[in-house]
Amino acid sequence: MWRWFHRLASPPHLYRTAGALTPWFAFAAAILIGYGLVDGLAFAPPDYQQGDAFRIIYVHAPSAWLSLFGYTAMAVAGAIALIWRIKVGYAVAAAAAPIGASFTLSALVTGSLWGRPMWGTYWAWDPRLTSELILLFLYFGVISLRKAFEDPGRGDRASALLGIVGVVNVPIVHFSVYWWNSLHQGGTVMRLGKPEMPGSMLWPLLAMLAGFMCFFGAVLCVRVRAEILTRERQSTWVREVVAA
């Protein structure tokens, strides 16, 4: 385990591993998202209360899940880089931030479009919505802070620190619907015990969740490779790889 971890910390090894994983993640994402969208939009039965509006869940829930997963991944990578001085951690954190931010925006927009017919408003200062909006601002802060320093090393360290501090918002987003009175519904899939959905609705949702995770993996691999190339461009191995 530790040996694998140490090998992954080597930029050339991570560059090659990410390159090898990208097509597998991309293929799995295409299959899962394709199946999830077709089954969820065309074949799953309408909800007995929300009708066909509930189908927004097939893009909203995976986006919201990735917004939290992306932030946690970014914070963990930043922490690994800060604590063990593993430079590729900064590359992974830098690569994860824009992906996570884009899915946070997607969760907010799709949630807003779902809220209009169900709650009668596009936006409410509800605990879940507000904490998700704060998450988006945290992403913007982490991305901006990295670019705010002339010395890239200082930018990396400052943004990793902000990422770690901001991770406290992740459980707040997740548990806000239980801790406070909220318009937002509670967990449907990620809860203890049995999910509240019938299989005909649940399977396409699980496929979309898995598909979005694979998509995140594929895009993260491409971005990590780009970050490594930029950061290691003076290294001999990078020049050999690019020249080949």
Add this chain to the structure above:
Amino acid sequence: MIRGGFWAMGGYARFVWPSIGFAVAVLLWNIWSARRHHARALVRVRRAIQMARSEES
């Protein structure tokens, strides 16, 4: 089942389709952005190699 009113989404079409469209746009932006990021990184490395070669010569 695909119904005759599939595109109408039971009267919620103006909320469902923009949601799907926005999420798909985010997926496509991520692909485009990651590929552009990688292409730019390759250009930077090639430029660095060229500069090193010109300094050597």
